[in-house]
Amino acid sequence: MTFARASTAAILDQDAHLIQSFADLNALKAQGARTVISRAEGAYVYDNDGQKMIDGIAGLWCVNIGHGRREMIEAIANQLQTLDYYSTFYNFTHPTAAALSQKLAELAPGDLNAVYFGNSGSVANDSAIRILHHYNIRKGRPNKLKVLSRHGAYHGSTHLSMAMTTPGYSEGWTAASELVHHLRAPHHWREGGEMTEAEFLDALALDLSQSIDRIGAENICAFIAEPIQGAGGVIAAPQGYHRRMQEICRAHDIKYIADEVVTAFGRLGHFFASEAVFDTTPDIINTAKGLTSGYQPMSATIVSDEIHDVISGPDGMFLHGMTYSGHPAAAAAALTNIAIMEREAIPERVRTTGAYFERKLRGLSDIELVGEVRGSHFMIGIEFVKDRTTKESHPAEVEVGLKVARACQKRGLIARPLGNVLILSPTLIMDEAMIDEIEGILREAITEVAAGL
Structure with a gap:
């Protein structure tokens, strides 16, 4: 037609x-x-x-x-002719989603080897928090639910991901703001005053440490950050920021989430920027957008072995899922997109x-x-x-x-x-x-x- x-x-x-x-x-x-x-x-x-x-x-x-x-379009069409749709619910999977999960585990840094598929960056970020809430409940820490985000952040448009986004985007709307605390924006040019970049980094680290002390590490599940803030104005933090923040989080048993919805798949010169550019190995990486180059809607929440071991243990019912998680055509688009990027x-x-x-x-x-x-x-x-x-x-x-x-x-x-x-x-x-x-x-x-x- x-x-x-x-x-x-x-x-x-x-x-x-x-x-x-x-x-x-x-x-x-x-x-x-x-x-x-x-x-x-x-x-x-x-x-x-x-x-x-x-x-x-x-x-x-x-x-x-x-x-x-054309290669992308043909791969999507060919997949639809073979298997137009099946879910990755219950005990079902299909070859394309399986192959893509393995490929992402190979590309991701560290021990990020378990992949949950969604259909947008908002869903990926929302899913990361739901997974960590479930993780902490299974570990007997039901109060460890709050999230540290930053002014200037953009993490999506669902009720929870919008709460993690800088407050200006919620004006006139509601969000799950009771779960989120926003740290200082890491924008030296606007927020650093007379401080050097190194002094500003120290101030940002102090803000994180003081926030953890005030809220209580026992109440905080994660710190979420874009390697470079995107829709908040393209803000790059001071050099060494992400590694410093991760070290503080690790010392307080707070998981580090990298929102690589924008920065992954080549935009900064690497498939993932966290380790290659910013010297960090997150506990979770979220990606979307460049995963399929926009040819199909798809996202991935990639979690560490340690998190996966907890949520997949005995009585490990995973009560989270989307109808289109791991959609065959989207998975085919992602695999082809990655193949093109590697070949070229x-x-x-x-x-x-x-x-x-x-x-x-x-x-x-x-x-x-x-x-x-x-x-x-x-x-x-x-x-x-x-x-x-x-x-x-x-x-x-x-x-x-x-x-x-x-x-x-x-x-x-x-x-x-x-x-x-x-x-x-x-x-x-x-x-x-x-x-x-x-x-x-x-x-x-x-x-x-x-x-x-």
Whole structure:
């Protein structure tokens, strides 16, 4: 079955019934507020009227190998022809989920050898906490349930994962906030004041230690952290932060969860960034997005042997599961995605091209509107300021990030606005020429907006 392409006007009429994620639903009613993406290939997407644009956000941090890969599409179709659906519930499994669980155990660091599949990063993070609650109950510690997260974090949109997300995302909503305590944001440029980076790291470590003392280690099951905070503004913590935090957690028998929903599968140059980049071996790693490069919805919660031994012991009934956990087509997509990345050495290439991307975008700091360019490799945030000396931001109603994003889009680049920050997280297949083009578009767009302000 094929679908004829409707006119943009007709699609937008239909779209009036669609509740879009993380959008100002009232503002979307305005003429021209929505963009219809109808086709994609490689590093590019096309709107319904034919405009070609560089996908500077890889869909949503996820299309790592690029759009329209025939090998991926054929693998998914072939799997559907063989086994369209069966669950990994009860005593059932299937070859593709089994093979993928083994492959992820091989790729993950340390003794993270047991894999639970879900269908989103939110579910992966939510599942990690449910598993640890169950783990502690089985160990006779029913009060060890609370979670340490951080201001600036983003861990998802379920009731629990939203509670672990920075509080600003819960404004006007509810979340399971009674379970979560938020530590200081690890953003030296904004939060460090006159401290050196090393002094700021000491302050962050003290904040963690004092929080544990106040809440009680006997009440805390986990500390959860993104290696680089993503939707909180692309915030990279001071060097040595993750190892320092993990050491404190280990000393208090608190599990360390790495939310690698964004950073895994090549974005920072490795299949997993925790050990290779940040010198940590978490107790749990959560991933999604780049796991299938967005071709199918899938996530994985990868847990240590020690945790798995406890939850799989005598009377080890695992009362947690999703209908689509380990879906055959999603598992086939993930296996094919990993095979492509290995064959084409995409993570290894990112160590060069991603470093070039980072270097080129950091060069935008010579524009007065740019306060800070931060992040690493193909995960960059550009923060705009009213005054570079005081770091004063423009008022929210000025919508600087949105203005720059719109100026980029009309020049053929999709970037993500987040208040006064612009986020770039492109596909991982770009070469230096395309990176130069992105830098040029950004420079023109930022200069245009700055002149208008």
